[in-house]
Amino acid sequence: MVLKDISVDCVIFGFNNDKLNVLLWQGEIEPLKQLLNPEKENEQIKEIFEINPAHKSDRLWGLVGLHLQADEDLDGYAKKILQITTGIDNVYLTQVKTFGDTNRVPGLRVLTVAYYALINPDYHDLKLSPLAKAIKWYDIEDLPDVIFDHKEIIQNSLKKLRQEVQYHPVGFHLLPEKFTLTQLQRLYEIILDKKLDTRNFRKKIQNMKLLVDTNEKQTNVAHRAAKLYSFDIDIYNQLKEEGLNFRI
C-alpha cells in the first residue's frame, strides 16, 4: 500500500568533467501507477498522478523519487528508489531533511524525505528503467526548471554536502576508485566554490594518511602523467567517525 502523504526524493550528485552534476528524471505514468498501487486505483493515487506536473510535462524535470510504501523501511526505500529508477546500486546515501510545508505540492498534502547520493558516473552506467521516461545529468550551476520545491531540496542538499565535506571524508565517493590529487583538488574546489593552493592542499591531504599510492600513473595524457591514489578504507572509517578538519 502506498502512503499518499509521504514521498522520498533522492538528489544524486555526480562529478564529471570538472563539474558537479545532479541527476534528474521524468517519470513514466503507467508503470508508476502499477508500481505504487497494483490492485486498485483509488482517488488519491489518481490525484498524485494527475495533479503532479512531473507526470504531465515534457518540459519539467524532477528529482528521482516515489511515494513511500507501507511495508518499506524509509532508508531501505531510498536505496530501492535509486535501484529501480536508475539501476544505480551500492552507493553512499544519506538523509538530508524532510520538507513539509503545506503548499509544497499544489493540491496535495505530501511531505518528502530527501536523501542525497554520491556516485561516480564512470562506475555507474544508468539504465533507463521502465519507470523513467527520461533521465539526465545537469550541471549544478545550470539547472533546468524543476517541479515543486525540488530546487530548494537541491540547494539544501548541496549546502549539506558542503558542510559534510569539510568535516567528513565523504567527497571521495564522487571519484573513481583510483584518482589523481588534481582530480581531488578540483572536486573540493567545486564543492566549496573556492580556489585552493595546490601545494598546501597536497600537504594537508597527505598528512591525513588517508590516501594510498597505487604505484600506477595516468597513461595517454599529453603532459607529465600524474600518480594514481586510492583511499584506505580503515582510515576512511576512522575519519568518518572522528571527523576531520578540512576548513580551507
Add this chain to the structure above:
Amino acid sequence: MVLKDISVDCVIFGFNNDKLNVLLWQGEIEPLKQLLNPEKENEQIKEIFEINPAHKSDRLWGLVGLHLQADEDLDGYAKKILQITTGIDNVYLTQVKTFGDTNRVPGLRVLTVAYYALINPDYHDLKLSPLAKAIKWYDIEDLPDVIFDHKEIIQNSLKKLRQEVQYHPVGFHLLPEKFTLTQLQRLYEIILDKKLDTRNFRKKIQNMKLLVDTNEKQTNVAHRAAKLYSFDIDIYNQLKEEGLNFRI
C-alpha cells in the same frame, strides 16, 4: 485532519545543575483525541491511542510529540507542539532527521520527524498543559525507559547536538542571557563529554569576539564573583552562517 502516518517529536534539551537534561512527558488521552480529531473518531485514530503505550502506561515516558495535521507546515507544527504541550515558546528549534523503519511503532505504520530544541530552563517555566498527564526533566545520563524508538531518537539528537556545537555557536541557547565563562565551559564539557583546560578555553572563546562583557558580576556566591557575559547577536549570526571551529 490528522495524518495518521506522520508524527513530529521534539527532543527538548535543557542545561541545569551542570547536567544536560531532556524533557519527557506522558500525554493525557481525552484532550489529545479531541485535539487531533475534533469531529469524529475513526478507526485509525482509535488505534493511535489504544496501541500507543505512551497513552496507557504510567510507567513509560516519551518525547513530546503529536501526529501532524494536514493544514500545518512541518516546521511550524514542531513549534506549536512545544507551545501547546509545555507552554515553551520562542526557542532554538531545528530538525534532526526522520525515523521511518516499518517496525518502529508496534502495529502502526508511522514515521516521525524529530526536532531538537535548546532551552534554558530558568527562562521557561513549564506549564502543565491539559494535554499532558505529566512532564519531567531527566538527566541525559540517566534516562528512564521510553516508548518506541525514542531512546534512539534522543541518542541521535544528542549526537547531532555534539556535532553542531563544534561548528556553530548554538550552545549558547542553553544558557541564561547572562552567564559566566565557567558555566559556558561546563556546558561544553558536558555536551562534548570531555574535560577542557580553563585557560585555553577562555583564550579560544575570547578570540571569537562573540562574548560581550556586561560589566556585571555574580552576587551572593561564597567565592570570588565571576564576571557575567552575554553574546553579540550580530557576531552570533555571522558565526552561525560561516561556521566556527570548536574542535577541542
Add this chain to the structure above:
DNA sequence: CCAAAAGTGTTAGACCTACACCCATGA
C-alpha cells in the same frame, strides 16, 4: 622543442597544548 599539467620546500605568523599560582568573596 613546445605545450600542458604534475610535482615540490621554505618562511612567517597563527593557533594549540600543557602547565601552577594568586585573587576575591561570604561564611
Add this chain to the structure above:
DNA sequence: TCATGGGTGTAGGTCTAACACTTTTGG
C-alpha cells in the same frame, strides 16, 4: 581566616598561508 571557585601568561610544537620554479609526457 578559610574554603571555594575565578582568573591569568608563557614557551614549544603544530598547522596554515603565501609564494615560483622544475619535471615529465605526448604531440
